[in-house]
Amino acid sequence: MTSKYFTPAQLQVFNRIGDIIAPGDGVLPRFSETGLIHQIDRMAAYIPAQDAAGLRLLADTLRFMPDLAIRLLLKITTLNRYFPGPVGANLRKLNLGLKGIVFNLYYSFPDDPSGFSLRIREGISWDGAIRTRPAEPDDLPALVEAANPLNRDGSAR
Amino acid sequence: MSPDIQANYPVIIIGSGPSGSAIASELTRAGVRCLMLEAGKYYPRHLFPRPEIDYYSQIYWGGGIELDTTARNGIMRGKAVGGGTLAYQGIMYRFDEFVYQSWRDLSGISYFTEEDMQPWYDRAEPLLHMAPVDERYRNECSRIFLEGHRKLGYQAKPELRAQHNCQWDRGNDCIMCLGGCPLDSKGSMPHTVLKRALRQGLHLIPEFEVDQVEVKAGSIICRGRYRRDRRMSFSCRRLVLAAAPLGNTRLLLKSGFRDRLPALGKNFYIHAQWFHFGLFDQEINAHKGPFQVYGSQDMRLRRKGIKFENTFAPPAGLAWLYPGYGRRHHAFMRRYRYVSCIESSIRSFHPGTIRLDRNDNLVIDCGLTGDEYRRTREARNMAYQMLCSAGAREVATSCFSICPHHFGGVNMGVDGGRSCVDPEFHLHGFRDIYCADSSAFPGATGLNPVFTILALSIKASQQILKEMA
Numbered sequence: 001m002t003s004k005y006f007t008p009a010q011l012q013v014f015n016r017i018g019d020i021i022a023p024g025d026g027v028l029p030r031f032s033e034t035g036l037i038h039q040i041d042r043m044a045a046y047i048p049a050q051d052a053a054g055l056r057l058l059a060d061t062l063r064f065m066p067d068l069a070i071r072l073l074l075k076i077t078t079l080n081r082y083f084p085g086p087v088g089a090n091l092r093k094l095n096l097g098l099k100g101i102v103f104n105l106y107y108s109f110p111d112d113p114s115g116f117s118l119r120i121r122e123g124i125s126w127d128g129a130i131r132t133r134p135a136e137p138d139d140l141p142a143l144v145e146a147a148n149p150l151n152r153d154g155s156a157r
Numbered sequence: 158m159s160p161d162i163q164a165n166y167p168v169i170i171i172g173s174g175p176s177g178s179a180i181a182s183e184l185t186r187a188g189v190r191c192l193m194l195e196a197g198k199y200y201p202r203h204l205f206p207r208p209e210i211d212y213y214s215q216i217y218w219g220g221g222i223e224l225d226t227t228a229r230n231g232i233m234r235g236k237a238v239g240g241g242t243l244a245y246q247g248i249m250y251r252f253d254e255f256v257y258q259s260w261r262d263l264s265g266i267s268y269f270t271e272e273d274m275q276p277w278y279d280r281a282e283p284l285l286h287m288a289p290v291d292e293r294y295r296n297e298c299s300r301i302f303l304e305g306h307r308k309l310g311y312q313a314k315p316e317l318r319a320q321h322n323c324q325w326d327r328g329n330d331c332i333m334c335l336g337g338c339p340l341d342s343k344g345s346m347p348h349t350v351l352k353r354a355l356r357q358g359l360h361l362i363p364e365f366e367v368d369q370v371e372v373k374a375g376s377i378i379c380r381g382r383y384r385r386d387r388r389m390s391f392s393c394r395r396l397v398l399a400a401a402p403l404g405n406t407r408l409l410l411k412s413g414f415r416d417r418l419p420a421l422g423k424n425f426y427i428h429a430q431w432f433h434f435g436l437f438d439q440e441i442n443a444h445k446g447p448f449q450v451y452g453s454q455d456m457r458l459r460r461k462g463i464k465f466e467n468t469f470a471p472p473a474g475l476a477w478l479y480p481g482y483g484r485r486h487h488a489f490m491r492r493y494r495y496v497s498c499i500e501s502s503i504r505s506f507h508p509g510t511i512r513l514d515r516n517d518n519l520v521i522d523c524g525l526t527g528d529e530y531r532r533t534r535e536a537r538n539m540a541y542q543m544l545c546s547a548g549a550r551e552v553a554t555s556c557f558s559i560c561p562h563h564f565g566g567v568n569m570g571v572d573g574g575r576s577c578v579d580p581e582f583h584l585h586g587f588r589d590i591y592c593a594d595s596s597a598f599p600g601a602t603g604l605n606p607v608f609t610i611l612a613l614s615i616k617a618s619q620q621i622l623k624e625m626a
Binding site: 020022039042048103107110126128129133138141143148 | 490
């Protein structure tokens with residue numbers, strides 16, 4: 001389990017959270033079982049640094065808490081509307097952030113050699129597709145390349 | 158030219174969305190040498206990020222979404238060559254007197270009328286293929302939407318969409334194009350307006366994020382980072398801001414324009430879009446074929462600042478929006494094909510603000526008041542009635558709103574104390590800096606904005622050309 005942005009212990013905490021958010025139901029697998037947490041860097045590379053720091057702090061804080069406490073925390077985040085002002089806003093952020101991580105990994109069906117992505121896709125009968133190819137060749141990449149006055153290293157052409 | 162300046166151009170355009178692309182197209186057509194700086198990457202059509210997790214992360218700022226201070230509203234703004242048009246559904250509206258009346262009241266600008274704006278729409282229209290979706294391709298989600306409107310006594314009509322040759326009869330699903338259309342069928346800027354500008358000689362640097370604008374005698378310097386780490390500068394005689402409300406406002410605030418523009422960052426408006434899901438006993442297959450085919454077009458709803466659309470979301474997005482988690486959530490997701498959806502879009506009437514914190518991060522206050530939340534509840538109740546009347550056995554509303562339409566922050570007006578952009582598209586007090594994108598809109602609209610951004614930007618281009626001559 002490797003990530004450029006999170007330690008193995010932090011990933012383990014996300015797996016525990018993932019198992020509460022996506023516990024599996026016989027057809028759909030349990031989140032930790034899928035191993036999709038390995039692909040968290042697909043998101044982590046693009047989220048703002050302070051959000052990533054917040055997630056690391058959260059994972060470090062929850063690391064030694066029992067599952068029941070994490071479950072309770074998640075439950076409280078769903079009750080955010082009863083908390084006014086910044087408290088409610090932070091609970092909503094936490095709820096959306098954790099659901100975002102788990103569901104984006106779980107329901108995006110990234111390439112996954114273990115086959116769990118395929119199982120989830122079949123579990124919800126997802127079959128969205130583009131079945132045709134464009135008729136015209138794409139001349140835009142060459143136009144964009146020619147329009148750039150810089151080389152990839154930033155030197156002038 | 159100063160040694161730290163890479164090159165000098167007559168015009169630099171910051172941002173490659175509809176405004177930047179339209180202005181670039183008009184100026185290069187007239188032979189003006191222009192440089193466009195775009196913070197996001199260029200994605201060729203065969204390399205659009207896939208799967209869902211990748212396109213949310215890569216083509217939107219903030220890794221997908223930027224939450225406001227209440228965390229009830231998630232702003233979505235494109236970060237790629239083409240801006241938000243890479244992801245949009247190409248819904249096109251000519252604004253009517255209802256919108257322009259409110260804009261005249263807010264801005265004091267007299268040309269905001271249907272009649273005065275018509276020639277600019279007429280010039281924008283041929284830039285994109287615009288047509289409604291043929292009725293024979295509408296899916297069950299559309300049928301439910303229409304039936305719901307009919308039962309509640311509201312009018313709904315086919316949306317005018319910038320698209321062509323989508324080949325739904327051959328099994329293509331528009332939901333796959335939310336991260337970029339691999340067929341070039343959607344009227345995104347790179348394959349339409351921007352392409353024209355490139356053919357006319359536009360220079361374009363993707364992955365260049367401008368973080369400071371400095372006005373010196375006779376020239377404007379744009380400083381920023383190329384490909385994340387290489388600091389560089391370009392100078393120009395005239396600058397066009399086309400980075401949308403959050404991008405333009407952030408850049409001007411960071412560059413110290415607040416002292417000269419007291420209204421900078423104020424007058425920010427959104428459309429808060431809530432998804433209402435109905436679970437049916439029969440298959441709906443809302444993800445198949447075209448979606449967002451119909452919209453409510455009823456003045457009673459317009460006056461309330463409510464618009465409905467028959468939109469939908471792919472699995473990860475839908476799972477995120479649907480409230481709750483756990484086994485109950487799994488049960489819902491396993492019925493994905495049985496879900497229909499109506500989106501309500503709530504026009505904000507009360508202005509919010511955009512500011513920066515100590516670390517120059519955006520702090521977005523959408524300014525929503527009890528009035529907006531009351532209308533949100535009213536729209537939710539109407540959507541539930543529509544879904545239930547069509548046979549839904551369960552209904553639920555998304556746990557937050559998404560806001561792909563945002564306006565203001567650098568709003569237009571005649572009064573320099575209450576606005577930032579004058580009627581001729583200059584920043585007040587800065588004759589060589591122009592803005593005509595949705596950040597210059599005096600208020601929210603209740604309608605999809607891209608057609609008007611194009612029209613207004615073409616009008617601004619003529620102003621720039623006139624002044625250059």
